[in-house]
Amino acid sequence: MRLTIxxxxxxxxxxxxxxLLADHAEGRVTxxxxxxEDAGRLAAMARVLADQAAAAGVxxxxxxxxxxxxxxxxxxxxxxxSAIRVGGLEGRAADERIALAEGVLGQETVxxxxxxxxxxxxxxxxxxxxxxxxxxxxxxxxxxxxxxxLVTEAMAEELGERVIGICDSPVGLGRRIARLLxxxxxxxxxxxxxxxxxxxxxxxxxxxxxxxxxxxADTEALESFEEGRLFGAEWLRSLGAIPNExxxxxxxxxxxxxxxxxxxxxxxxxxxxxxxxxxxxAGRPGQPAGAALAAxxxxxxxxxxxxxxxxxxxxxxxxxxxxxxxxxxxEQVALALMRAIARDERATLILNVQNGPTLSVLDAxxxxxxxxxxxxxxxxxxxxxxxxLHAVGLVxxxxxxxxxxxxxxxxxxxxxxxxxxxxxPLVDSVGVARRLLDGYAAEHPGLAYLR
Numbered sequence: 001m002r003l004t005i006x007x008x009x010x011x012x013x014x015x016x017x018x019x020l021l022a023d024h025a026e027g028r029v030t031x032x033x034x035x036x037e038d039a040g041r042l043a044a045m046a047r048v049l050a051d052q053a054a055a056a057g058v059x060x061x062x063x064x065x066x067x068x069x070x071x072x073x074x075x076x077x078x079x080x081x082s083a084i085r086v087g088g089l090e091g092r093a094a095d096e097r098i099a100l101a102e103g104v105l106g107q108e109t110v111x112x113x114x115x116x117x118x119x120x121x122x123x124x125x126x127x128x129x130x131x132x133x134x135x136x137x138x139x140x141x142x143x144x145x146x147x148x149x150l151v152t153e154a155m156a157e158e159l160g161e162r163v164i165g166i167c168d169s170p171v172g173l174g175r176r177i178a179r180l181l182x183x184x185x186x187x188x189x190x191x192x193x194x195x196x197x198x199x200x201x202x203x204x205x206x207x208x209x210x211x212x213x214x215x216x217a218d219t220e221a222l223e224s225f226e227e228g229r230l231f232g233a234e235w236l237r238s239l240g241a242i243p244n245e246x247x248x249x250x251x252x253x254x255x256x257x258x259x260x261x262x263x264x265x266x267x268x269x270x271x272x273x274x275x276x277x278x279x280x281x282a283g284r285p286g287q288p289a290g291a292a293l294a295a296x297x298x299x300x301x302x303x304x305x306x307x308x309x310x311x312x313x314x315x316x317x318x319x320x321x322x323x324x325x326x327x328x329x330x331e332q333v334a335l336a337l338m339r340a341i342a343r344d345e346r347a348t349l350i351l352n353v354q355n356g357p358t359l360s361v362l363d364a365x366x367x368x369x370x371x372x373x374x375x376x377x378x379x380x381x382x383x384x385x386x387x388x389l390h391a392v393g394l395v396x397x398x399x400x401x402x403x404x405x406x407x408x409x410x411x412x413x414x415x416x417x418x419x420x421x422x423x424x425p426l427v428d429s430v431g432v433a434r435r436l437l438d439g440y441a442a443e444h445p446g447l448a449y450l451r
Contacts, residue, residue, distance in 0.1 A: 008034025009041025035073035051293030092268035149196030165352025168329025
């Protein structure tokens with residue numbers, strides 16, 4: 001089986017390759033093609049993967065090739081991972097800086113920053129989808145690219161149900177809750193519903209019994225894991241649910257904006273500088289065996305330890321616990337998804353898929369994030385209970401913004417792009433929306449299509 005990774009020079013690629021190295025079943029991935037426009041990043045990442053294979057001692061490790069030719073990369077692919085970052089981390093840092101100057105959030109998937117990133121990314125994602133449809137029409141596409149729900153919906157215009165979006169946030173949240181309730185991830189049914197980075201765990205069933213009320217009643221247990229510390233036991237009991245960590249940007253918006261403005265450096269700027277150092281070190285010629293992988297391991301540890309540091313600062317909580325840093329995110333979801341489709345090994349996964357009749361407040365084509373049953377025919381969303389009104393408001397408002405982004409990217413309409421910014425709950429000002437778009441257009445050549 002052949003896997004192509006778009007954005008193959010990206011930092012997360014070794015997580016995926018590590019999962020493939022541990023898969024010894026028949027029908028596993030035997031060849032990985034890395035595609036990236038940056039040959040230097042590709043060369044550095046190829047060194048890391050070679051070190052991984054050597055360290056694992058796997059004699060039949062998946063072969064790795066790297067190319068800057070997209071058509072060559074797609075040829076013969078059974079699965080395609082989309083993991084691109086349009087504008088790079090320099091673009092992310094600019095998104096944050098411009099938004100914070102206006103007093104609004106610039107995070108890469110939430111608020112103004114997410115809109116700017118989406119406006120840059122959607123045209124590119126659509127073009128990739130068209131190329132995949134022509135060059136690898138039988139391939140399944142697994143979208144890692146943020147904003148994941150929005151980009152999956154854009155690619156679905158060309159690929160339909162053959163594109164599926166994944167995220168590690170719901171997986172990590174469900175795993176932490178299950179552990180606290182004494183259940184293994186495989187024996188717990190997680191009632192999770194929403195959009196990407198905008199969802200809630202509303203129940204966790206073990207043996208047919210919902211165990212979430214037991215957790216909500218226990219303050220000590222609630223505040224012993226990452227989301228519990230971020231939101232606080234009182235607010236979680238008020239909601240009667242456990243929100244995805246990204247909802248902290250909505251429920252505590254003023255606090256997080258203040259923390260981000262007071263930080264010495266934004267998250268995007270930190271990652272930009274950190275990864276410049278990593279790629280320079282990993283790509284240096286003449287290094288001993290294992291040096292590139294060691295550099296990646298050090299960089300990843302620092303990256304994970306500082307994740308959402310400003311939110312924890314705003315919430316008045318300390319550093320991340322060791323249990324919050326464990327792996328088992330994107331790469332494990334991706335591997336389980338490929339196994340289910342390629343081998344008909346049926347699985348239940350929380351994925352970003354087209355709504356169909358699942359959520360009545362949204363149309364059938366809207367991409368949502370819900371539990372799905374996966375088999376050789378793809379991912380099938382499971383029926384869920386209706387959303388409470390407070391969640392309906394957020395989900396429909398943010399989906400409306402996503403639709404304006406898709407429309408602006410298709411039409412090149414500046415007015416539609418302004419509308420996307422202005423309608424977002426975390427921008428809430430037409431004047432600010434116009435200034436944001438002016439600032440982003442001046443910074444990013446990729447937004448020159450907006451007129």
